[in-house]
Amino acid sequence: MYRSHTCGELRIEQVGASVILAGWVQRTRRMGGMTFVDLRDRYGITQLVFDEATKKELFLQAEKLGREFVIQVEGTVAERSSKNAKIATGDIEIIVSKLVVLNVSETPPFTIEDETDGGDELRMKYRYLDLRRNVVRKNLELRNRLCFETRQYLINKDFIETETPVLIKSTPEGARDFVVPSRMNPGEFYALPQSPQQFKQLLMVAGFDRYFQLVKCFRDEDLRADRQPEFTQIDCEMSFVEQNDVLEVFEGMIKTIFKNMKGIEFEASFVRMPYAEAMEFYGCDKPDIRFDMRFVDITKEAQTKDFVVFNSAEYVGAICATACAEYTRKELDALTDFVKRPQIGAKGLVYVKYETDGSLKSSVDKFYSQDDLKAWADKLQAKPGDLLLLLSGEKQKTLKQLGELRLEMGNRLGLRDKNVFAPLWVVDFPLLEWDEDAQRFSAMHHPFTSPKPEHVDWVKTQTNLKEVCANAYDLVINGVELGGGSIRIFDKELQAAMFTCLGFTKEKAEYQFGFFMDAFKYGAPPHGGIAFGLDRFVSLLAGLDSIRDCIAFPKNNSGRDVMIDAPSLIDDEQLNELNLMVNLPKD
């Protein structure tokens, strides 16, 4: 037996007990004739005492212990003279009677502390040491907990977790697939799933009624901070449901998770905001509603004078930053620089300071009178002391820019507290979006999303396609799209019409989705579902900026695992068996 207790377990009640502990040396301190060792494991830290006076030999052994040595000690629990209220075992210490070094350690390349001196790259290369840090491991514990809470909720609601295959068929639509050459079927390839979409729908055809799966998905995309080539979804599907049924079940899931994991109770129903409203007043389809600061359209009011910038604009929009009239020139310049960054792309920023004395001061004073500015301020329900920020131009672009500015102001004003959570359903998405490059429509969610019943005829007759609304919904929390889904098409005629809208010939649709449409011939039930990004969900709950820190072994932005050094070259023999040749571009 390596231990009788963990390093987080002993309390004042155990004083006098003989115990065996094992763990890592966090640090050693010499004080007079005593050496104190903090012994660490996942569960906590326990202080060990080695006394030179009574146990000289042990004391000398302890002096040789280095950071991260793995040791086992036998000893007696004693009450500490100076207690440490910060840790659960802070009332006691162990008077050591036997010490065994189980394993030595070289000096780690960075300190194993909450605040480490290790840079990102080093931490990734030695990820197994980074994971020793409490702050990192806690994220993984949270992830485990979230997964279990999710399963418990869904299984209680009669969902069956069902594994779908990882080796599937490549479909050229959408993002790029990772492929897997098949040795047994020369020249042919499997693909790794971007999502189990078709399989979960087939499970509905199969009468499974309620399916879910916590499932790895794969996308061969160029990576960003919050993208990984492999990621995990909470993938769900239900039969005999309308949109409201799905929203209720999963709103219940989110509420249960927040209650059980964060002690937060959302009493009211989540806001349901139409897509059009989100775009018009927040400039994006995933508004952060922890704070208000909605856009106000002042196009009409702004186009009354000779200011050509506004007069030539399709749209002039404004937000009101409470109590920011005192912003300095420097602060306003910083905001202007912010909106002019290429990622945002505004030409400039107009401000109106509504001074506390009631006067108005703006960057467009030459063009507008105090009354003009007052009228804008009134439309924004601004109060003296507030600051108006205006952007103008082509409407869709300006809304997007204003959305970025709004989030920036939210940050500056401390309105985006990581401990506050504001959930929201965005509903009534368009079914299709026009793809300028391909000169055809593409599916905003995916080709299996159903149109609203009142728009079915438009799809069948290929009319008003831009106006068709989908039975689609996203769950957004704090500006993060946590999940999305839709009620699916379950009628094979409508599905065929949808493929026509997307520019598929009958042959191409048959080639790509033949088996799937075949399945719909045999009594497909009405069904719909949703998928949540697990990595994002954990990040949100843990207050992380990147999903990387909630993944045990993440990849970097080139898709590399720098710890194991993957991907890597493989043997020619392996390539031959797979009937493949590598054909690197010359130069």
Next chain:
Amino acid sequence: MYRSHTCGELRIEQVGASVILAGWVQRTRRMGGMTFVDLRDRYGITQLVFDEATKKELFLQAEKLGREFVIQVEGTVAERSSKNAKIATGDIEIIVSKLVVLNVSETPPFTIEDETDGGDELRMKYRYLDLRRNVVRKNLELRNRLCFETRQYLINKDFIETETPVLIKSTPEGARDFVVPSRMNPGEFYALPQSPQQFKQLLMVAGFDRYFQLVKCFRDEDLRADRQPEFTQIDCEMSFVEQNDVLEVFEGMIKTIFKNMKGIEFEASFVRMPYAEAMEFYGCDKPDIRFDMRFVDITKEAQTKDFVVFNSAEYVGAICATACAEYTRKELDALTDFVKRPQIGAKGLVYVKYETDGSLKSSVDKFYSQDDLKAWADKLQAKPGDLLLLLSGEKQKTLKQLGELRLEMGNRLGLRDKNVFAPLWVVDFPLLEWDEDAQRFSAMHHPFTSPKPEHVDWVKTQTNLKEVCANAYDLVINGVELGGGSIRIFDKELQAAMFTCLGFTKEKAEYQFGFFMDAFKYGAPPHGGIAFGLDRFVSLLAGLDSIRDCIAFPKNNSGRDVMIDAPSLIDDEQLNELNLMVNLPKD
């Protein structure tokens, strides 16, 4: 709202209630002026009644319903005049007042019944219809339940479920990897994991203390009935443990699962049988101990006369088949044919009938006297009426053949009841086995398995390698190897010695396992673990002959998914992006 209740929910208490149901038409029956429809969903079957006399139009509509149509009905719950005690809803029926056909169905290619008329191939092609059958879906429900019970048990024991990556690095050792070309790293490949072995050990180095994961693993092997290219493991690892700690935790898991899922309580501890004993008395390392019938070595007793077959044999072994002395010539010939099949390869079978009158009759009566035969019978503790079956030859081969014969006799005698479960730990495996082809040792489990403490020196000094015992163990139930694991090496010197035993040069070990051995420099704790085959576990609990029926979408013996038709050709554009060329063998 599509339904107020499921098809398995209504009882006599609800008589008089207005309800809405939805589901599939299982069958329709016309009886006089009534049409009865069995409406089916996952939860059960409810009988619908359409009465010609009172609702002519509905009655006519109902006449047109075909098998597997998806319908929705409104109606009133009524008590049945002739109740059906076989189904939970058998006391009631629904007097239908409204019928909506939600979807039609073509006639399915096979019947959706427990006993279907569909052959294997057809069922796989239309797997979504096969999964509609109760008997198939129940296996998947069982699988879901098993996964949840497993998680609940392990999480209660402080295990953290942690996802390890699917895109990892290829290691040429062991079975063949599936590989995934990396577009972002031209010419390089990821591999899909055969198991997360190294990652779970790294999590121990990371101080996770207790890890588990229900995880997909991949092996590019030629397939058999119980092999799939992708399969699922319950993968576990613990720190600061010795073999007994691991066995106790997982024996507890198995007991909990059997208790909660099958109502079976194993009160005693599982038998722990050394590998050598299993081989000597059952001829295999996964004995089915639902029945006894141990081998008895009668080499000495058999080599007393002029029977050259026995005299030239290294080993003569026998089993005693209770009350089989009455076997006919035909039955004995069938057994002889059985052992002579090429897969088994015995040259012949010797029998001794211990007749009820006390006389003995054998196929070697020419050579042995009644006293000789009686001595054998006594050594096998046979009783009048029993049958002795003897095989002889090279010892290892004969033991294996006798093992097959024993199982066959178990089957014939009905001693292998699928509802009886006999768990067993096989322990004390050899660490290494001699690979005749490669003329070197290979690891019996894997290169990270530790030798018994008393054999560590042999490994370090490369002596007695055939005799080295491993800290390795398998869980066997009913002759199925359900799981296996070991206590790992955690000392980098011993690990290096192990690689030397396996014929690795220092450079090759460094190239293949460098990062892993690096990790062991920084305070690796003692650790060990186990992995269970989930698919096998479900099969065992469900009493299935193949793992295929507990997998939602399995592949066939050529690794094909015949439903989606994968693997398949991919576009040249995809190949170009991956810098690959397909190079099919000519002819």
